[in-house]
Amino acid sequence: MTPAIRVANLAKRFGGTQALDGVSLDIEPGAFFGLLGPNGAGKTTLISILAGLARADAGEASVMGHDVVRDYRQARRALGVVPQELVYDPFFNVRETLVIQSGYFGLKHNDDWIDEIMHHLDLTPHAHKNTQALSGGMKRRLLVAQALVHKPPVIVLDEPTAGVDVDLRRSLWAFVSRLNREGHTILLTTHYLEEAEALCGRIAMLKAGRIVACDTTRNLLQHTNEHCASLRIDAETLPPDWQARMQRGAGGNWRYSFGDYTELESLLAALRTAGIRVQEMQLLEPDLEDVFTDIMQRT
Amino acid sequence: MSGLPALFYKEMLRFWKVAVQTVVAPVVTALLYLLIFSHVLEDHVQVYPGVTYTAFLVPGLVMMSMLQNAFSNSSSSLIQSKMQGNIVFAMLSPLSYLEFFLAYLGAAIIRGLVVGAGVWAVTWAFVPFVMPHWGWLAAYALLACAILGALGIVAGIWAEKYDQLAAFQNFLILPLTFLSGVFYSIHSLPPFWQTVSRFNPVFYLIDGFRHAFVGQSDADPWLGLLVAGACFVAISALTLMLLRSGYKLRH
Incomplete structure (x- = not known):
């Protein structure tokens, strides 16, 4: 079976820092996969390479079998990324943002799906609000919605719950778990380890650009005999x-x-x-x- | 389906939502230039025989407004998206670098043309041009907006802060437009500066565009078209090369 995400011998250097140092990883379709590591371990770099925001110095990466460089259009159609930074375009309202984002993927008549994701993320009452007027939590929801407009089989969440209140965190996880049950592959990075423990079936740990552990969550928990x-x-x-x-x-x-x-x-x-x-x-x-x-x- | 129409639509909607700033303000500025310069110079200066100074000035003002606004549209949109980080939304999509270029370029051309039409409309009260040469007018207007729109993409990609973009605007675009014969004919300059002016591509844009209105010009409009065409090809090639390499957009 083609892995949802395949990364082979990936290396990336930023100036004097080796951000990724030969990372290889396969993530099975339908997995809920956690990528953990301290700040600067290379998590976001890895995600950036998958998303095409950064180019690897060496190695290969693919999403649903599509190489992220050679076959970038198909790879990006298969991938939905929720970026770590709380970014938004202050010129538009929530609905416009989602319609435009759909359009980038060549989807024209996507209103039914946009309505559905807005409903699930409690964005419907804010549909006509300018993005600038949204609270931090609502902006985060909009980012999730934007990542989903093209129904990607693989969803990457880069620290989605940083600075998010308990209610939103719960509803976000309920929604993401549902997407996972419906067959979406989820790749999650987080600093909240209890979240990773509760949600992820498999976990990889990165340190200084290398994978230092990669196993099922259950096996990792049995790893220590303390x-x-x-x-x-x-x-x-x-x-x-x-x-x-x-x-x-x-x-x-x-x-x-x-x-x-x-x-x-x-x-x-x-x-x-x-x-x-x-x-x-x-x-x-x-x-x-x-x-x-x-x-x-x-x- | 391509994502180009969506990015183009987004760029259009962006400037249209702030039309007071992006369309009305430049039209008012051009009108002020016209009022002041034509008031001061109308009775003193005649550049071409049979052409009043105001009639000489209007095409230059229309062209200058188009140039500045086409540049401003792509450059400020890009730097804002970069500073706010929302450029990532387009970067994460399957848009190709060519589609990206065409969308930003298209919106810059439209903004330039809309402002140019606005300036022309409000100056109509002063100088009703009866029959411009539509072919020259369209060719020069389109090429001018395209060149500056593409240059705006380069500036928007290159600049990392607003002051860098302002430097690009103040030390390159503004001198090139002001010193290109908007307000005067280069024949009124000393020979040295006449020669220098002929190396300024914006001179050809203004001169050729004026030719469409008054039927007279400092340089051959065909030569101007050739210079403008070559500039567009060169700047587009540079822009596409930058976009393709991911310069300052993808690490």
């Missing part, structure tokens, strides 16, 4: 052997990090022997943030 338990006990001090191995957390709870569950058994046994009663215990599973931090530190 576990953590939080305990509340009825004593002020721990058995002497254990004092150095545990940390006092917020609210007087003790935190214990361990690799294997038998270590937790030993702790509980030691507490019982010392006559200390466990009043409450919680197991904290590693989340994507832990995995991300761990991978970024190790690589």
Whole structure:
């Protein structure tokens, strides 16, 4: 099957910075794919190359099998990009913006679809408002709508929820998830790792222009064998052997990090022997943030 | 279907929405020039026999307005889109560089022609030209707007800030238009400056356009047409080369 997005040995240099250093990546059609990495890791550069906003120094990229340079028209028809910056054209209102954007893709009678996306993004009441008069959240919605006017099979969202309130974030994710269920491939970059964890089936992590991890979200979460338990006990001090191995957390709870569950058994046994009663215990599973931090530190 | 009509429509709608600034204001400016210069010079200067100074001045003013507004349309649209970042909407679309060029060029030509027609209309009260040579008029008007429209695309792509665009306008476009014989015949200049003027392509545009109105000119209108045609081809080639390479538009 042709990947929705294929990137092979992509390299790009900006002045003295190697923004991308041999990145290869395949994203299957229908995937909800997360691209994570610290600022300057190369996420936006990668997206810019896919969108034709930047040209790679080496390597190849294609969207739905269409090379982004040689076959750029087909590649761009297959791709909808929600840019990171909150950009808009202050000369036009919401509807005009969407009609013009459709026109760029050669679509003339697109009003039904424009009405539908405006409805789903709650833009209908603002259809005749000048884009300049829209709130930040509404401008973001308009950017999403613009990316969708030509019904692209692949949608790229570059940090769509930066500076967006909770309501919009929820409705945006509901809408994007729906598009994904309907078969659209989604490529998402975000700094909100809990969003990536909840939404993305696969995740790639970029650091300094290289992919340092790429796997299903589930596998990545199992990547670290660190576990953590939080305990509340009825004593002020721990058995002497254990004092150095545990940390006092917020609210007087003790935190214990361990690799294997038998270590937790030993702790509980030691507490019982010392006559200390466990009043409450919680197991904290590693989340994507832990995995991300761990991978970024190790690589 | 091509995206060209949409980009052209967008460019037209853009200037039409602010027509007071993009059409009415230049017409008023030209009218002021006419009132002042014809008041001061009408009784003192006669450039061509049988042609009043006002009749000499009007075609120059019409042409100058067309030149400045055609340039202004493509250059300010591009720099605004670049500064505000919304140029990305066109960049993300399947528009080719040729379509991009034609859309911006087309809108610049229309804006130039609309302003030129406006200036001509308001000056009609002063100098009703009975029978201009329509062929010369159309050829020079179109070529002039096209050259400056294309030059506006170059300036809009090249400039990264408004003051760079203003420099382009103040140090290139304005001297070229003012020193091209809008207000005087180059035959009134010392020989050295006459020769210099003949290297200014805008001189041929104004001179040839005036020929369409008064039937007299400083240079052969066919030579002017050749110069204008060559300029258009050269500037268009440069513009297309820049657009094709993605210069300052795609990294």
